[in-house]
Amino acid sequence: MTTIGIIGAGHIGGQIARKAVELGYDVVISNSRGPETLADLVAELGPRARAATPAEAAAAGDFAVVTVPLRSLPDVPVEPLAGKIVLDTNNYYWERDGHIPALDAGEATTSGLLQEHLPQSKVAKAFNHIMSSQITADGTPAGTLNRRALATASDFPEAAELVARLYDEFGFDTVNMGPVSESWRAERDRPAYVIRQNAAELTENLAKAPRTI
Ligand SMILES: NC(=O)c1ccc[n+]([C@@H]2O[C@H](COP(=O)([O-])OP(=O)(O)OC[C@H]3O[C@@H](n4cnc5c(N)ncnc54)[C@H](OP(=O)(O)O)[C@@H]3O)[C@@H](O)[C@H]2O)c1
Numbered sequence: 776m777t778t779i780g781i782i783g784a785g786h787i788g789g790q791i792a793r794k795a796v797e798l799g800y801d802v803v804i805s806n807s808r809g810p811e812t813l814a815d816l817v818a819e820l821g822p823r824a825r826a827a828t829p830a831e832a833a834a835a836g837d838f839a840v841v842t843v844p845l846r847s848l849p850d851v852p853v854e855p856l857a858g859k860i861v862l863d864t865n866n867y868y869w870e871r872d873g874h875i876p877a878l879d880a881g882e883a884t885t886s887g888l889l890q891e892h893l894p895q896s897k898v899a900k901a902f903n904h905i906m907s908s909q910i911t912a913d914g915t916p917a918g919t920l921n922r923r924a925l926a927t928a929s930d931f932p933e934a935a936e937l938v939a940r941l942y943d944e945f946g947f948d949t950v951n952m953g954p955v956s957e958s959w960r961a962e963r964d965r966p967a968y969v970i971r972q973n974a975a976e977l978t979e980n981l982a983k984a985p986r987t988i
Contacts, residue, residue, distance in 0.1 A: 778835055840861075863899065928961075
């Protein structure tokens with residue numbers, strides 16, 4: 776069975792873990808304070824889940840999810856993620872993360888920053904423009920009328936394909952934005968951000984996104 780290494784066990788990390796376990800994935804989940812602080816979450820998730828350090832979760836994952844505040848990206852372990860697909864849920868909140876001039880100027884993307892930090896990994900944007908509670912609530916079977924769609928972007932087609940497969944299992948359609956340099960289209964405060972939309976609506980909203988806010 777596939778193991779997902781999850782770095783970050785907050786709103787999004789916990790929700791991805793819940794849905795993944797329900798679908799039959801094994802998860803190894805981590806936070807900044809240590810595995811012992813995740814005992815309640817792991818007990819809730821059941822035998823398919825265990826808590827670990829970020830480096831252990833990264834090493835254990837067939838692929839990984841990085842879902843920490845953007846300011847913590849420099850702490851994400853590099854070596855154990857080499858060669859792996861890494862899903863990036865992160866958004867830039869300068870109020871929380873501090874100002875990052877390249878993002879303020881529209882010259883970088885949040886996923887691009889993670890890709891630079893993980894040069895040997897295959898980063899793909901995922902689950903960044905959906906509220907955490909909706910990850911387990913809004914999924915519907917493929918073919919459902921007006922099925923909710925989520926965006927991805929990656930410089931590696933196999934990473935975008937993995938996200939599309941995972942989205943489908945979670946109950947969502949996929950719109951592929953292209954390389955990570957295009958992933959700003961689904962970033963904070965753009966038209967596609969945290970609203971329910973089907974694939975046609977998401978495509979339209981991504982197309983009309985302004986580069987800077
Ligand atoms: N909340 C949403 O609905 C939502 C939706 C889409 C995208 N996002 C984005 O997804 C990311 C995560 O959001 P969230 O709401 O899940 O955040 P959160 O609830 O604040 O959880 C953050 C998690 O990251 C962990 N963490 C922080 N620094 C770390 C480090 N250096 N190493 C390992 N783990 C670390 C925290 O662990 P400790 O508690 O031990 O510090 C915590 O488990 C953010 O970029 C956010 O903007 C959030």
